[in-house]
Amino acid sequence: MNLFSGLELEQTCNGEWNGVIKTDFGDIGIIICWDFAFPEHIKKLSKNGAQIIFCPSYLLKSARISKDVFRSYPLTRAFENLSYFVTCDAFGSDVISESYICSPLKVLNKILHREGIIFADLDLKKIIQLRKKYNCLS
Numbered sequence: 001m002n003l004f005s006g007l008e009l010e011q012t013c014n015g016e017w018n019g020v021i022k023t024d025f026g027d028i029g030i031i032i033c034w035d036f037a038f039p040e041h042i043k044k045l046s047k048n049g050a051q052i053i054f055c056p057s058y059l060l061k062s063a064r065i066s067k068d069v070f071r072s073y074p075l076t077r078a079f080e081n082l083s084y085f086v087t088c089d090a091f092g093s094d095v096i097s098e099s100y101i102c103s104p105l106k107v108l109n110k111i112l113h114r115e116g117i118i119f120a121d122l123d124l125k126k127i128i129q130l131r132k133k134y135n136c137l138s
Contacts, residue, residue, distance in 0.1 A: 046081035078102035
């Protein structure tokens with residue numbers, strides 16, 4: 001929905017809608033890359049029931065944004081939405097190449113600067129409990 005400004009994107013246009021997808025393992029939301037910088041869209045997914053939010057990305061090292069900002073957003077988005085937040089950045093010399101699986105309270109797993117697969121056990125009951133306890137999505 002949100003394209004990174006300054007890139008050559010002649011053949012790319014932004015999306016207009018993003019909804020929650022019901023699956024056998026939980027309700028998920030999917031955002032793409034620069035959407036992570038727009039918390040209001042992610043909050044909308046959480047309010048609509050997304051328990052896990054996936055964010056595939058291609059985060060360029062050359063972007064004029066600190067890598068620390070990119071590194072902080074997975075845990076921040078998980079915390080503020082009381083959801084699991086899963087990033088999968090591309091691997092290559094021109095991208096940050098860092099992927100994370102975060103719960104609202106900690107980084108569960110990560111892979112940095114290499115190809116690979118990461119896993120984590122996600123307990124959706126914990127998400128439900130946190131949302132009831134803190135009631136911050138109403």
